Amino acid sequence: MGVAIRVAGQGDRELVVRLLDEAFQDDPVSGWVFPDAEYRRTTHHRLMAAFADAVFADGRIDLTEDGAACALWLSVPGEAHPADGTDEAVELRESVDPDNTRVETIARLMAESHPAGRAHEYLWMIAVAPGRQGEGLGAALVRHVLDRCDRESLPAYLEASSERSATLYERLGFTFTDRTLDLPDGPRMYPMWREPRP
Helix, strand or coil: CCCCEEECCHHHHHHHHHHHHHHHCCCHHHHHHCCCHHHHHHHHHHHHHHHHHHHHHHCEEEEECCCCEEEEEEEECCCCCCCCCCCHHHHHHHHHCCCCHHHHHHHHHHHHHCCCCCCEEEEEEEEECHHHCCCCHHHHHHHHHHHHHHHHCCCEEEEECCHHHHHHHHCCCCEECCCCEECCCCCEEEEEEECCCC
16 A cells, blocks of 8 residues: 655644654754754754745645655756855854854755756655654655656755665665765765666
8 A cells, every 4th residue: 555645735834844853853964963962852943944944935845644754855957046145054044043053064065065957856855753764654755756757857866864864765766976975073974866767
C-alpha cells in the first residue's frame, strides 16, 4: 500500500515547523548551528520556521496525509535571478538568532555550493517524525517528486547532512558531487545530484 501525499498549505505551517524541529534537533548540522543543547531546544524551531516560510513562499511542501513526514522542495531555474541588493544570509540570522553568526555562515556556504546553470528540483529538507523513522515515509516523499523529475527530464539536488543520510539518498539515485561542504570546525555535508532517468 502506498503512502498518501498531499501538498501542504499555510494551515499546515505549525505541523511542518514542529516536524522539522523534532526531526533535526539531533542532526549534526543543527548541533553545529546551535551547539548548546538547551539553547537549541528553545531556539532551533525559529530557524525551521524561517526555512518553512521560505518554501511556502517560493516552493512546495509535500506532506504525508497522516502528518508524520514532510519534504521541502524548490524549483531552481537554470538562470540566476538578478540580485536585489538584499543579503539573505544576514536577514536570516537577524530574524532567527541575531547574535549567532553560524546561522549566517550555513546560509552562505549552502548558497555558494549550490549548482547553477541548469534547472533542477532542490530538496531543501525532509523530516520524518522521530517515532516514525524507518517506515519508508521519507523515501516515498522523495520518490513522489523524482518520478515527476524523470517524466520532465529534470535533475534533482540536495545536501545530505551525514554519511548515513547520503547512503539513503544513493538508493534513490543521487550521487555525491565529489566536493563536500565542510562547516568551520564542524560536520561535513554531502552535496548530491541526480540525473533524470528515462
